[in-house]
Amino acid sequence: MEEAKKKITLNDIAEILGVSKATVSLAINNDSRVAAETRRKILSTVEELGYVYNRGAAGLSTGRSNTVGLAVHNFTNPYFAEACAECEALLSLNNIMAFLCNTNESLEHQEHFIRTLIEHRADGLILSPAEKTNIQSLQPVVSMNLPTVLIARNIEGVKLDFVGNDGVLAIHMATTHLINLGHKKIVMVGGNQHTSVSRNRRAGFAKAMEENGLPVSNSVYYDCSISPQGGEEAINSILSLKSPPTALVCFSDLIALGVLSGLHRRDLTPGKDMAVVGCDDIEEADRGYTQLTTVRIRKGEIGRKAAELLIRRINNPRAPVKHMHLKSELIIRESCGSGRS
Amino acid sequence: MEEAKKKITLNDIAEILGVSKATVSLAINNDSRVAAETRRKILSTVEELGYVYNRGAAGLSTGRSNTVGLAVHNFTNPYFAEACAECEALLSLNNIMAFLCNTNESLEHQEHFIRTLIEHRADGLILSPAEKTNIQSLQPVVSMNLPTVLIARNIEGVKLDFVGNDGVLAIHMATTHLINLGHKKIVMVGGNQHTSVSRNRRAGFAKAMEENGLPVSNSVYYDCSISPQGGEEAINSILSLKSPPTALVCFSDLIALGVLSGLHRRDLTPGKDMAVVGCDDIEEADRGYTQLTTVRIRKGEIGRKAAELLIRRINNPRAPVKHMHLKSELIIRESCGSGRS
DNA sequence: CAAAAAAATTAAACCGGTTTAATTTTAATT
DNA sequence: AATTAAAATTAAACCGGTTTAATTTTTTTG
Numbered sequence: 001m002e003e004a005k006k007k008i009t010l011n012d013i014a015e016i017l018g019v020s021k022a023t024v025s026l027a028i029n030n031d032s033r034v035a036a037e038t039r040r041k042i043l044s045t046v047e048e049l050g051y052v053y054n055r056g057a058a059g060l061s062t063g064r065s066n067t068v069g070l071a072v073h074n075f076t077n078p079y080f081a082e083a084c085a086e087c088e089a090l091l092s093l094n095n096i097m098a099f100l101c102n103t104n105e106s107l108e109h110q111e112h113f114i115r116t117l118i119e120h121r122a123d124g125l126i127l128s129p130a131e132k133t134n135i136q137s138l139q140p141v142v143s144m145n146l147p148t149v150l151i152a153r154n155i156e157g158v159k160l161d162f163v164g165n166d167g168v169l170a171i172h173m174a175t176t177h178l179i180n181l182g183h184k185k186i187v188m189v190g191g192n193q194h195t196s197v198s199r200n201r202r203a204g205f206a207k208a209m210e211e212n213g214l215p216v217s218n219s220v221y222y223d224c225s226i227s228p229q230g231g232e233e234a235i236n237s238i239l240s241l242k243s244p245p246t247a248l249v250c251f252s253d254l255i256a257l258g259v260l261s262g263l264h265r266r267d268l269t270p271g272k273d274m275a276v277v278g279c280d281d282i283e284e285a286d287r288g289y290t291q292l293t294t295v296r297i298r299k300g301e302i303g304r305k306a307a308e309l310l311i312r313r314i315n316n317p318r319a320p321v322k323h324m325h326l327k328s329e330l331i332i333r334e335s336c337g338s339g340r341s
Numbered sequence: 342m343e344e345a346k347k348k349i350t351l352n353d354i355a356e357i358l359g360v361s362k363a364t365v366s367l368a369i370n371n372d373s374r375v376a377a378e379t380r381r382k383i384l385s386t387v388e389e390l391g392y393v394y395n396r397g398a399a400g401l402s403t404g405r406s407n408t409v410g411l412a413v414h415n416f417t418n419p420y421f422a423e424a425c426a427e428c429e430a431l432l433s434l435n436n437i438m439a440f441l442c443n444t445n446e447s448l449e450h451q452e453h454f455i456r457t458l459i460e461h462r463a464d465g466l467i468l469s470p471a472e473k474t475n476i477q478s479l480q481p482v483v484s485m486n487l488p489t490v491l492i493a494r495n496i497e498g499v500k501l502d503f504v505g506n507d508g509v510l511a512i513h514m515a516t517t518h519l520i521n522l523g524h525k526k527i528v529m530v531g532g533n534q535h536t537s538v539s540r541n542r543r544a545g546f547a548k549a550m551e552e553n554g555l556p557v558s559n560s561v562y563y564d565c566s567i568s569p570q571g572g573e574e575a576i577n578s579i580l581s582l583k584s585p586p587t588a589l590v591c592f593s594d595l596i597a598l599g600v601l602s603g604l605h606r607r608d609l610t611p612g613k614d615m616a617v618v619g620c621d622d623i624e625e626a627d628r629g630y631t632q633l634t635t636v637r638i639r640k641g642e643i644g645r646k647a648a649e650l651l652i653r654r655i656n657n658p659r660a661p662v663k664h665m666h667l668k669s670e671l672i673i674r675e676s677c678g679s680g681r682s
Numbered sequence: 683c684a685a686a687a688a689a690a691t692t693a694a695a696c697c698g699g700t701t702t703a704a705t706t707t708t709a710a711t712t
Numbered sequence: 713a714a715t716t717a718a719a720a721t722t723a724a725a726c727c728g729g730t731t732t733a734a735t736t737t738t739t740t741t742g
Contacts (some may be wrong), residue, residue, distance in 0.1 A: 009697090009700065010699060011699090020722045021698090021722085022700080022701080022724095025701085028699095035721090038720080038721085040721085056401060056699090057697070057700090058698080058699050058700070060398055060401065060726090062699090062701095062725040063727085070441065075425075075426060076426055078417070082417055092450065099408070099439065099441070100425070100439050100440070101433070102426045104430070117438075120396050120408070143391070226481065232629075252556050284625055287599075288603060288606040289605040289630045331658075348728095350727065352728075361691065364690080364729060366729065367691090367730095367731095369691095374689075374690065394729090398728035400697090401727095401729070402696070402731070403729090403731035
C-alpha cells in the first residue's frame with residue numbers, strides 16, 4: 001500500500017516552524033530580508049519534508065510562468081531539430097521550459113497551439129511559422145502582446161523580432177559558384193513564393209543570374225516539396241526536359257539530397273553529369289557518398305539567438321524590434337565538380 | 342501608445358452580467374447545471390470582451406495542469422525526432438501540451454528537467470532516458486508518483502510503463518539474414534551494455550550467431566558512438582584488422598550510414614566488398630545511394646503508443662504496469678548484396 | 683393552490699503561492 | 713537609558729480560477 005503522503009505546502013512549513021508564510025516564501029526565494037539563521041531552519045525543513053515548490057501557484061501572483069512556446073513547421077527536418085535542440089538548451093539554462101509544437105505546416109494546429117499557449121500564460125513564443133501564416137492568424141499574439149520571436153521565416157506586416165538566415169546572400173553565393181564554374185543553364189529547384197525564406201532564396205538566385213547576364217524567367221524555377229522525395233521527383237522531371245540544365249541550385253539540402261539520390265538511380269554522377277548545390281549544410285551533406293556542395297547555415301546559432309532575443313523581449317517588452325539575418329558560408333565539396341576530390 | 346488593456350477575469354464577466362463567479366465558471370466548463378440562456382449570455386460576453394481562460398489558476402484547484410514532459414536523450418536523431426513528432430501530435434489532440442527536453446545524454450540535464458517538471462505540476466512524463474540513468478536518478482518520479490512512460494530504453498528495477506522495440510527480435514532478424522547469405526565472420530558495430538536497447542540488440546545478435554553455431558566472443562563486438570561519425574571510425578578500424586569480417590550488423594542506421602560512408606571513401610562497395618545491415622530504417626536509409634538493408638522500427642507508433650499509455654496512466658494511476666515491445670520487419674535493400682537491384 | 687421535486691444559482695472556502703505596508707525586534711547612536 | 717535607525721517578521725489582501733453545500737427559483741405534482 002502506498003502511503004498517501006500529503007502534499008507539503010508553504011503553510012505547512014510555516015506552521016511547523018512557527019513562522020509566517022511570508023517569511024517562508026521570502027526564504028525560499030532567497031530574499032535578503034530574512035535572517036540567516038531563519039533561512040537555514042526553513043531550508044532544512046523544506047529539505048527534510050520534501051517540500052516541492054509550486055510554480056503554477058507562484059505564477060498566479062508574479063505573472064510569470066517561466067514557460068515559452070517553441071513551435072516549428074517541421075522538426076523532422078534536421079535543420080529545425082538542431083535549431084530546437086540548441087534553443088531548448090539555452091532556455092533551460094535560464095530556467096525556462098519550452099512547450100513543443102510541430103505544426104507540420106498546419107495553420108489550424110499552429111493556431112490551436114498559440115491559443116492554448118496563451119491560456120497557459122506562457123511568457124513568450126518562438127515560432128517558425130507554417131507556410132500559410134498571415135498577420136490575421138497571428139492576431140492573438142499581437143493583441144495579447146505576447147513576446148514572440150519568429151525564426152527562419154519572417155512574416156511581413158507584423159512587428160515581431162526575427163532571426164534567420166540571410167537567404168539572398170546564401171543562394172547568391174551558391175549560384176555565383178555555379179556560374180563561375182561556367183554553367184549558363186541553371187535551374188533553381190524547390191522553394192516557392194509562400195515564405196520569406198523562399199522569396200529571399202529565389203531573389204538571391206535571380207540576383208546572381210542577372211549580375212551575370214543570364215536570363216531569369218519562370219522556366220528557371222522548378223517548385224517541389226521541401227523533402228528528398230520532392231528532390232527526386234524534380235530531378236526526374238528535369239532530366240526528361242528537351243534541353244535540361246547543366247546545374248541545379250536547390251532550395252535546401254533535403255531537396256538536393258533527393259536530387260543526388262535520383263541522379264544515382266539513373267547512374268548519373270553529381271558534379272560530372274549535373275552540378276548540384278544545396279543550402280543548409282545538414283549533416284547528411286557530408287557523407288562519403290554525398291559530398292554535397294552547399295551553404296552552411298548556422299542552425300544552432302539561430303536557435304540560440306532566438307532564445308536570447310526572446311528572453312530580452314520578455315524582460316523588456318518595449319525594446320526596439322530586432323531582425324537578425326545571420327551570414328552563411330559556402331562549403332565546397334564535390335557535387336559541382338570543382339571539389340577537392 | 343498601447344492602450345494598457347486590463348486583463349479580463351471570470352470575476353469581471355460575473356460582475357458585468359450580474360451573476361456569480363461560480364455560474365460563469367460552470368458555464369465556461371460547459372456544465373449542464375447552467376441554464377441555456379444564461380450560458381449563451383456568458384459565452385457571448387466572454388467572446389466580446391476577449392476573456393482568456395487561465396489554466397494555471399484552474400490547475401491550482403483541479404490538480405491537473407494538462408501538461409506533460411517529453412524528454413529524449415537525443416532528438417537530433419531522426420528516430421526520436423519522428424517519435425516525438427507523432428507523440429506531440431497525439432498529445433495535442435488530447436489538449437495536452439508537452440514540455441520538451443533534449444537531455445543530450447546528460448544525467449544532470451535530465452534530472453534538472455524532471456525536478457522543474459514536477460515544480461510545474463506536470464501531469465506526467467514521457468522519457469527516453471539518458472545512458473547513465475539509474476533507479477536512483479528516477480527517484481523523484483517514483484516518490485512523487487508522477488505518471489511516467491519510458492520509451493526506447495527501459496530501466497530495470499522500476500515499475501514504469503514502457504514502450505519500445507523488440508530489440509532482440511530486430512537484430513536477430515538482421516543477423517540471420519546475413520548468416521543465410523553465407524556470412525560466417527560477422528561483427529556487430531556499436532551498442533554497448535549501458536542501455537536496455539543495446540543489451541537487447543546485442544542479445545539478438547548473439548542468439549542468431551549461436552543458433553547457427555557461429556562463435557560469439559568479445560572480438561565480435563565493436564563499440565562506437567551512435568552516430569555516423571562513430572560508424573566511420575568503426576569501419577576504418579575494422580578494415581585495418583588482420584582478418585576483417587565479411588559482414589557487419591550495425592546497432593543503428595546512423596552507424597550503418599557512417600559505415601557506408603567510410604566504405605565509399607575507400608572505394609569499397611557495400612553488398613559486394615562488405616555486407617552491411619542497419620537497424621531503425623530512418624529515411625536516409627532509402628536514398629538511391631544508400632539502399633541500406635535494415636530493420637524497420639515503427640518510430641511514429643512508439644511515440645503514439647507512449648502518449649496513449651501516458652494518458653491511460655494519468656487517468657488511472659493504479660492500472661497495471663504495461664510493457665510494449667513492438668515488432669519490426671526486415672527491409673531488404675542492397676547493402677547486403679542480396680538486394681533487388 | 684400548496685407542497686414537493688427539480689433546476690439554477692450562489693456564497694464562501696479553497697488551491698498555494700506573492701507582495702505590500704505595517705509591526706516587531708534588534709542594533710546603533712547620542 | 714532614551715531615541716533613532718536598521719533589520720526581520722508578519723498580517724492580510726491578492727492572483728484567478730474550482731467546488732461544495734446551501735439557497736433561490738422554477739417546474740411538477742397531488
